Amino acid sequence: QVQLVQSGAELKKPGASVRVSCTASGNTFTPYDINWVRQAPGQGLEWVGWINPNSNTGYAQNFQGRVTISRATSIGTVYMDLNSLRSEDTAVYYCARFEVGRAFTTWGQGTMVTVSS
Amino acid sequence: EILLTQSPGTLSLSPGERATLSCRASQSVRSNYLAWYQQKPGQAPRLLIYGASSRSTGIPDRFSGSGSGTDFTLTISRLEPEDFAVYYCHHYGFGRDSFGQGTRLEI
Numbered sequence: 001q002v003q004l005v006q007s008g009a010e011l012k013k014p015g016a017s018v019r020v021s022c023t024a025s026g027n028t029f030t031p032y033d034i035n036w037v038r039q040a041p042g043q044g045l046e047w048v049g050w051i052n053p054n055s056n057t058g059y060a061q062n063f064q065g066r067v068t069i070s071r072a073t074s075i076g077t078v079y080m081d082l083n084s085l086r087s088e089d090t091a092v093y094y095c096a097r098f099e100v101g102r103a104f105t106t107w108g109q110g111t112m113v114t115v116s117s
Numbered sequence: 118e119i120l121l122t123q124s125p126g127t128l129s130l131s132p133g134e135r136a137t138l139s140c141r142a143s144q145s146v147r148s149n150y151l152a153w154y155q156q157k158p159g160q161a162p163r164l165l166i167y168g169a170s171s172r173s174t175g176i177p178d179r180f181s182g183s184g185s186g187t188d189f190t191l192t193i194s195r196l197e198p199e200d201f202a203v204y205y206c207h208h209y210g211f212g213r214d215s216f217g218q219g220t221r222l223e224i
Contacts (some may be wrong), residue, residue, distance in 0.1 A: 007221040027182055035214065045154075045162065058212040063148070066118035095162055101168060103209045107161035 002026040004034075004095050004108035011114045019085040022095030024076040029035045033098040034078040036069060038091040040111075046091075050098065051078060083117045119143055119208045123217035131224065136193040138220045140206035145186045150210035153182055153191045156219075157202045165204075166191065196222075 007021040015083035019038060022034060038046050049059035050071045059067055068081045095112045096104035120143040130136055140151065149169040154162035164173040166182035169189055179194045193200055201224050206217040 021204075037216075044219045045156075045216040047216060050212065050214075060214075096160075097208070098122055101210070102173070103150070103164055103167040103169075103207060104154075104162070105164055105173065106205070107163075115192075 002097060002106055004097060004106055006093075006108040006111045009112040009114070010117065012085050013117055014056060014086055014115055016085050016115075017081060018080075018085060020060040020080045020093050020095075020113065022078045022080075022108050026098075031071070031073050031076075033100075034069075034071070035096045035098050035104060036067075036080045037043070037094045037096060037104075039094070040088070042095070043091075049079065082113075083115075087115050089113065090115050100116050119215050120145065120215050121206050121208055121215055123204075123206055123216035125220060126218075127221045127223060129223050131153055132196050132198055134196050136191075136196055136200070136222055138191040138204055140184075140189040140191070140217050140221070142187040142189070142208065147184055147187075148206055148210065150208060151182075151184070151189050152209060153209040154205045154207060155200075156203050156205065164206065193222075196212045198224075 003025045004022050033052045035050040036048040051057045057069050071078045075107045095108040097106040122141045124139045151169045153166040156162040170182045181192045183190050203219045203221050205219050208215050
């Protein structure tokens, strides 16, 4: 049973960058497609982007140029880097495992990123 | 990107009643790659339905999904107290995912 464990909460100033990690525990021998989704306080879900086992990536239009998703397969970890942070980026960021045809079957616990001066 | 519009925004019902949630897409959803999630306060979303109508592992059979093309429905046949939460639909699978804005199901 795969579980996704994310890094801890972050407090950043406007203009800074943040890195959030997502590590698979359980079956780490098979790399998966991993997606990132964020949720601003009191708001809905917003898709950020994805990475597949070959490290091909895709990003939502709203984040193009500001987000980079990468992976370190040997340690079963995926990273999301978001730069030029602004207050509107304050949100909980989730990683989620995508299974073909089955959508996002497993989610991380979420990482709160707060952007404030 | 496919835009998903959920209705109603809030649905007020009582335990034992039937709930019907709607999700309308701005264009036809290929392969019926439409999922539904349940989210409770302080928790990550939980996958209920994928492929428009297939229940995910461990999901009770009071949850059912239907629809195709641009119109999809999540039905909860008899509401249990633990079903009161926010529900999201999700278009997936082609690298341009999108979510609906959510329906809050309240007592």
